[in-house]
Amino acid sequence: MNRIYDAIQDRVPALIQQRLEQTLARGVEGKKEVSVFFRADDIGVPGHNFTRMVNLFLGYRLPLCLAVVPTWLTRQRWETLEPFAEKGGKLLCWHQHGWRHCNHETQGKKQEFGPGRPASTVTRDLERGKQRLEDLLNRRFDRFFTPPWNRCTRETMDCLVSLGFDGISRSAGSRPGPPEMLKEYSVHVDLHTRKEKSAALGWDAFFNELSQGMATGVCGVMLHHRRMDEPSFIFLESLLKAVAAQPKIKGVTFATLAAMGA
Ligand SMILES: [Zn+2]
Incomplete structure (x- = not known):
């Protein structure tokens, strides 16, 4: 449960708002520019939260990377989502998430592309995921990959290189590192999952993550629209504003970062 939003009723409390603005201002201090990207996971099923999230980003003209689960996306669903792609243009970076978004590990942390199954099935799922998204999204598809739960093996990343992917996005500090040919765009801030025991500790951790992300020059923020409720939308709007x-x-996507050579 995300306790940090307990304090939000119909608006973000003034102190949190102030802290947010200060953290961003400090983050750019002495720098020419800091890039920030937002990555929304588990995309594929249209719905109220999806619409609200995308409209918020487009309203602020801020880019959003969308990690699409290939098996969740059907032609019919894409017909509903495509007008957003049309409207968003280069602000939206539609890329690949896990084939079925399911865990194949019998122990340890959840992974769809972990060591728990043969490399051949990992390769097959990456290939058919890419094929399906290319067929449905066509030119809207950008060759980047977000592994479910932000984890995957080195073999997975080698396979991404051979499939022509340009980059991967996982949590900051993920191991093993990517092969040289694959860019990595790390996520530092998780907007919807917090492990801290109290709201106060949760906010401290949130602002710490934001500061640390900005200090790297490219800060990544992760969202899960399906888990969002009214307070989390209110906070997201404050953040985007x-x-x-x-x-x-500078708001960026993986595609703009890759084009910048970052
Ligand atoms: Zn996911």
């Missing part, structure tokens, strides 16, 4: 208002922050 504050990001958009900070002139030294």
Whole structure:
């Protein structure tokens, strides 16, 4: 449960808002520019939360990377999502998430692309995922990969290189590192899962993650729209507003980062 949003009723409390603006201002201090990307996972099924999330980003003209689960996306669903792709254009980076988004590990942490199954089935799932997204999304598909639960093996990443993927996105500090040919765009901030025991500790951790992410020059923020409720949407809007208002922050996608050579 995400306790940090307990304090939010119909608006973000002034102290949190202030802290947010200060954290962003400090993050760009002494820097020419800091890039920030947002990555929304578990995309494929249209719905109210999806619409609300995408409209918020487009309203602030901020980019959003969308990790699509290939088996969740059907032609019919894409027909519902495509108008957003049309409207968002380059602001939206539609890329690949796990084939079925299921865990194949019998012990340890959850992974769809972990060591718990033969490399050949991992390769097959990456290939058919890419094929399906290319067929449905066509030119809207960007060759980047977000592994479910932010974890995968080195073999998975080698396979991504041979399939022509340009980059991967996992949590900051993920091991093993990517092969040289694969860019990595790390996520530092998790907007919807917090493990801290109290809201106060949760906010401390949140602002720490945001500061650390900004210090790297490319800060990644992860969202899960399917888990979002009213308070989390209210906070997201505040965050987007504050990001958009900070002139030294550049909103980016994986595609724009890759084009920048980052
Ligand atoms: Zn996921």
